[in-house]
Amino acid sequence: MKHDIITDAKKSISGAVHTDRRHDSAEKHVTGRAEYCDDIAEPQGTLHAYLGTSTVAHGLIRSMDLEAVLAAPGVIGVLTAADVPGCNDISPTGQNDEPVFPVDKSEFHGQPLFAVIATSRDAARRATELAKIDYEVLPHALDPVSAMEAGYPHVTAPLKLERGDIAPAFDSAKNRIQGRMTIGGQDHMYLEGQIAFAIPGEDDDVIVHCSTQHPSEAQHMVAHVLGVPSNAVTVNVRRMGGGFGGKESQMNLFCAVAAIAAKKWNRPVKIRPDRDQDMTATGKRHDFVVDYDVAFDDSGRIEAVDGTFAARCGYSSDLSGPVTDRALFHADNAYFYPNVRLTSRPMKTNTVSNTAFRGFGGPQGVVAAERMIEEIAYALGKDPLEIRKANFYGDRNDGRLLTPYHQEVEDNILPRLIGELESSSDYQARREAILQHNARSSILKRGIALTPVKFGISFTATWYNQAGALIHIYNDGSIHLNHGGTEMGQGLNTKVAQVVADAFQVDFERIKITKTTTEKVPNTSATAASSGSDLNGMAALNAAEQLKERLVAFAAERWNTEPETIRFHNNMVEIGSELVSFNDLVRQAYMARVHLSAAGFYKTPKIHWDRAAGKGRPFYYFAYGASCSEVSVDTLTGEYRVERTDILHDVGKSLNPILDKGQVEGAFIQGMGWLTTEELWWDQTGRLRTHAPSTYKIPLASDRPRQFTVKLAEWSENKERTIKRSKAVGEPPFMLGVSVFEALSMAVASVADYRECPRLDAPATPERVLMAIERLKTRE
Incomplete structure (x- = not known):
């Protein structure tokens, strides 16, 4: 009978896992009450920044005359490379190839060269047009093919995945097709554009409100350019109006500019580019040119694949290394290649530095795999679905389960x-x-x-597969949840709150979901790689289990019963033969000085690379x-x-x-x-x-x-x-x-x-x- 009561009670709490639950901010989204970074009330004296950008794709900067800019109405000052107090680099991989502002060379059309700080955004924007910049124009390469022909370098070390021996497989193949495919890039087109709002504090302190998928990286980058420790920088993110990867590393520039200006003039500073500048100054999905060579038998089963994946990476490395790596990881899609060699060519180009985008290179690899399947189907006069089925990964019985990177499916x-x-x-x-x-x-x-x-x-960067969470239970039974993930409309906060509600067996409404902030959960990973719920859900569950363990230990002592007899269900706690409300248990635990706060942590097991x-x-x-x-x-x-x-x-x-x-x-x-x-x-x-x-x-x-x-x-x-x-x-x-x-x-x-x-x-x-x-x- 007791088991039936518990089972029924579990079904009755609102917002349990494995059930439909509308997004926690859904009504706010559609009614306009959801607050974004630009909705934060501006303190008196807030200044506004706008970027002045290059008008050449590649050129030496001979001179930069900003006198007319400084004399424009409302202008307080300008920022250039000389005004960066710390390190003039915001490269997310630490390759020191992505300056906040360049010193002597423009490497793409639209590259930020300086920032104007003014009393209004309009004044700052108009003033940027008054700059007089003299360039020595240099030859440029805009795509991976022209970059390879011009002898441009890779922005990061290429990757090679290899298994089997392709040479004899190609030599003995009955059928062989070679081809080239161009796969275009993509702009993120988030509804909310890039934005950062910095508020200076005492000593080295600065608070940055921004729209980023990676608060800890923004924190580290701001500290890096200011020349201060990370503990002086607080980054806050309540929600984003879309991200799709475009706010994983690209927000670094805007956070850095706002923070430098805020500390220089000791006033709050906001920077919000218009859509045109947002699209020209920030990176996109990588374009790829894929050369493929595939051998197959008369049934359409693949015998060997050789593929080279050249990517338009832009002028700096950004995240191009892991993006092009992941393209190779998914160049098999669903198919077993008995003999395979895949090589990446992350090419430097005179374009904006491309970056993370939903799928992170994986989609480009998948498209290439499907092109080879399609080639085989038309060559043999068969339905492409038949060829797909013939090449699926198998099982241990047929040995067709090893990927090009030697992981078993x-x-x-x-x-x-x-x-x-x-x-x-x-x-x-x-x-x-x-x-x-x-x-x-x-x-x-x-x-x-x-x-x-x-x-x-x-x-694929193994150290990113970790997450933290923080849960407070207040003495009235209400719960405060914070984790390192960011909400960009995907429902992450809702899912993690459901996990916590289910763990305590309390209603979803009892849980307060708070903004992501580096003050509460440090050293977080980006909300990316589809890992938001996996990582942060487990971290939150770990924190909840710590708290439940303390509450159970207290209840067992207080009611003189075995811990195994204590069950949480339907906003109640069953302690032996007694039912106590969750609120009452928490209140009594508080009075008994039980610690009602816990930091949870999770790291993904088994992975290595x-x-x-x-x-x-x-x-x-x-x-x-x-x-x-x-x-x-x-x-x-x-x-x-x-x-x-x-x-x-x-x-x-x-x-x-x-x-x-x-x-x-x-x-x-x-x-x-x-x-x-x-x-x-x-x-x-x-x-x-x-x-x-x-x-x-x-x-x-x-x-x-x-x-x-x-x-x-x-x-x-x-x-x-x-x-x-x-x-x-x-x-x-x-x-x-x-x-x-x-x-x-x-x-x-x-x-x-x-x-x-x-x-x-x-x-x-x-x-x-x-x-x-x-x-x-x-x-x-």
Whole structure:
């Protein structure tokens, strides 16, 4: 009977894990009451900063005349490299190649050269235009191919992954295809732009409010440029209006400028670039040029792969090393390569330094893998899905489970996922109907594709796989939760609070979720790599378990009972034969001087990585997914639309199914946009021309699939001991958008009776689709 009471009680608390719970700030988001960095009340005397930027892609700075700038109305002063009191470098990897302001050379068009500090943002912005800068213009390279041809260096050491022996495999292969694919970049297009607000304190102290995914790094960078210890800098983040990786390292510049100015003039300083400057001065998803060589047998099974992944990294290293590493980690996607060699080429270019973006290089690797599958399918006249299935990772019985980086794929559920989606989406019948339609229709062509995703979860920089949390229980029974993760709309705070509510068996509403601050949880990792819930959820659970242990020990002594008889449920605590409210237990524990605060900690087990050897277990586990998309293409214009998409995605045992479905939906649309409409374009002078929503096209509501079905694999449960056996959901579903790209390819291939791979480059804009159609027609 006691067991039944406890079980029923557990079901009755609000906000328990594995249940739908709306985002804790949802109502605030839609009503406008959610407070962001720009909503913080400005103290009297607040100053505003704006960046003055370079007008050449590559050149020596002969002179910089700022007299007219200083004389402009409202201007208090300017900042240049000479005004940086500490180290003039904000490189996130410590390579000393990313100055706050350059000393004598501009390395990309739009590079910040100085900052104007004025009494208003408008005054600062107008004053930047008055600068007179004389350059000695130097030759520039804007893309990885031209950079390689010009002999530009790598921004960081390349990586090679190798297993087996590709030479004899290629020599003996019956079939072999070589090709090149260009994969475009992507702007983050977060709703809230970059912003930092610094308030000076006494001695070395400064408080920085900002929109960053990595408060600890912002803290360290500000301390670095100010020449003060990290304990003098406090970084606060309540929420972000989107991040997607664009606020992992790119916020360093804005925090540094605001903090330097605040300490120099001893007044609060805010910096908020407009959208144009935000897009020109901050990094994006890396463009890649992939050269591939694949050998395969007559059944379509891959025998050898050789791939070189050259990336447009920009003028500095930023995070390009780990981004290009992860591209290689995912160049297999779901497929076993018996013999493989993968090499990265992180190229320096005279463009803004590219950075983290949802998937962190993984999507570019996945697209390359799918291109090779597609090449094989068209060469053999087979359905690409048949080739995909033939190359899936296997099991210990067939030995097909070792990745190019020598980690075994132990939890492969793709055969079941693909099988279920193939059935529920009616793929085979629809594909046959599309083939018949295309044979009859000369103008409107259709295409369909079902593509898989296998995505590794963990930071490949092993030391980032740690997290902290802090929980206070106040003597009235209310709970204060703080952790090192940042909320950017993904629902992290909601999930972590659910974990805590479930641990104490109290209602979600009892828990106060507070801003992320370096004052409470130190040395945190970025909220990135899809690890937010995994890391911070476990850290919070660790803190909750410490507190429960203390409360149980107190209750066992106070009520003279065994600890094993004490149970938390439904805002109550069962102590032997008594039921005591959670509030009452906490109050009595406080009176008995029980410590009601705990710092939790978690580090991911099992992972290790030897970059020099190209071997290890960089990922704790894999997340899987599958999507089936159907498109219609107008062969006269190249325009197209997505008719239908069906998704089945693996999130393990979901912490919050409704939030996870929202993440899958959003990730798919963003991934689809990257591969179809979002095009970055630089002119010959190195100036970014797609620098605003007027020139850069993200997907609209009208671009979503006409029929859109998203389901979670409810039967899945993480085999590893993650938080409540869940799986990460931030990045893996981004690559589900590849199904749209592959469906477009089928529609284009139909004009030549599917005899040739169209070799679409990404993004597959209507222009590129039309050119591919015309190219195939001329070969008929």
